[in-house]
Amino acid sequence: MQKDYFKDISEIKDLMNRSSRFISLSGLSGILAGCYALIGAAVAYLYFLPPAINIDYSSTKEIKVNYIILDLILVATFSIVTAIILTMKKAKSNQEKIWDATTQRLLLNFMVPLAAGGVYILIQAYQNHFGLSAALMLIFYGLALVNASKFTIGNVQFLGYAEIILGLICAAFPGYGLYFWALGFGVLHIVYGTLMYRAEKKQ
């Protein structure tokens, strides 16, 4: 009974966390991703999309699909590159390894729903069905976050649930996809990123 069993318990907890969870997501990358999304949405609104009221989903003439896809790819690329750079910086200062089995599992779990959704949306878009693209992006992105949240410390799942709910509401209001998209990918990211950033500062 001399042994300190408290130490055992805390060691178990520490090992379980370190071996199964990725702890280096940076709040700032969320804020920046939100900003890129808002810029992307503004560009699409100004140049590639007709006003919401006039959208006729059966005709493609007014919607420049390829430009919108390019716009989306740019937003995603900037967000991912920012996230990688900031996460690497944070991992370095915390002296954590960034590329290990945990990270790989996190990414795999994140990418599966996201890739399935992305390909589905592209197939639909090339068949001239864009009506639910924004809703589907929000829903699949939310599912990807919820799925990946098991491997991170923090509250990513709540962002995921929020995106899913927003996506479902978006599906109920056809024609307003862009606004919901900007709300989900822009505003929610900024809000979530800010909360995370403040929590990081406190530590």
Added chain:
Amino acid sequence: MSIIDNINKLFDHRIRLGIMSILMVNEKVNFKRLKELLEVTDGNLASHIKALEKAEYIIVEKSFIDRKPNTQYMATKLGRAEFKKHIEALENIIKKQMN
């Protein structure tokens, strides 16, 4: 019977307890990763793995990746049950100490 009876002797060691903790939350873990997480030497880790393997708390799965051997470890049903029992025993001891 005192509560100390449920303390598993096999888990009464930092490294063996560590191996089991990692395998409780990860389906499969390879040797290199265990070494990295536990910060131990090859020989030290190998001997503790042997002990857990002998008790059938973990199983070894050997395969090759690019012709290099890749050995992975998994917790067995028995190992998981014993680990849970051990944790409960630890909890009980701590509760007793608090009172």
